[in-house]
Amino acid sequence: MNSEQLLVEQILAGDKAAFERLVSQYQRLVSHIVARIVGSEGDFEDICQDVFFKVYKSLKSFQFECKLSSWIGRIAHNTSLNHVARKRPASFSDLSEEEYGADSYADSQPGPIEMAEQADVANRLKAEIRCLPQAYRTALTLYHLEEMSYIEISEIMSLPINTVKSHIFRARRMLKDKLLAVYRREDLCA
């Protein structure tokens, strides 16, 4: 029995401390996914909590067909998408590049970018990441900040591996193009 199975067995046997360990272990992953899809304001912490309620309720049915992190990530991903769908109609950042066209991205109206108080490159990049289509943003975050493999990301987002790769490649290219439209190459590579 590996450590994940042991942890799950302990929780199912009624060990509260084991559940607290599970939450501690995966709260960073959950918060990254929720923050990327829902944003880190308002209901952020409530949604993260809701994710762990669902994790507990579904734990009995977890069959270890994938890693526990992928399974919890998928619950966080679906919960966040449901929350967004309930809260508001799809905004441009929820759509894929194909759905709204790369040009409309370039012509986007005042938004988070203009709200960035300092116009330095790092802030600009942060704002540009927030403007990426939601699926690109999520895949990029899981790859770079959670250091997940394409397979794990595809399990979490329920997308084919090639689609995940394509989202990540396109997201990076969009970020590069957007920054180079504003800054000189020397500013980026100084």
Place this chain on the structure above:
Amino acid sequence: MRIKHLTDEELQTYLSGDLACEPEKIEAHLEICDDCRNALEEYRFIFGAIETEPVRELSPDFAARVADKVWAAEVEPDRARATLWTVLSVVSAAAIVVMFLMNGWSLWPAGGAVSGTAMMQKYFGWVKSFAESFGSIESGSTYLIVGALIAGFYGLLDKLVERLPIRNH
């Protein structure tokens, strides 16, 4: 001769450390191509900037608070229900044992073999007479009481089976 530049995908794959992009070929090209070297540096900046991007963290006591809430909402009510059910099951089982000790001996065939149907008739007759021993209680209610006792007994059996070391996985 026109140089074939590296694609965005090749540059990104190279920076990711993915050996599928054949790093030696990429490096050989980078040696001779300023454009691709510049593009690589731009991507290097993007990679570094994404990886240092801060994301909001949850409060330090988040895990403890969530565990408390989940336990209060999901586990403790279940435990209370399970305890009540166990008590009821034990009481029911004890009542059935008492019933059997008082009247059950009469089920035993007195002389020779008895058919299954006759045994069942005798059994239900015994249950009915026990129920009627409650005296003033309406006959419909007596059957309900006996039904509840039997259900409780099966509840106890269910609990015992649950404790057997059988796993689905």
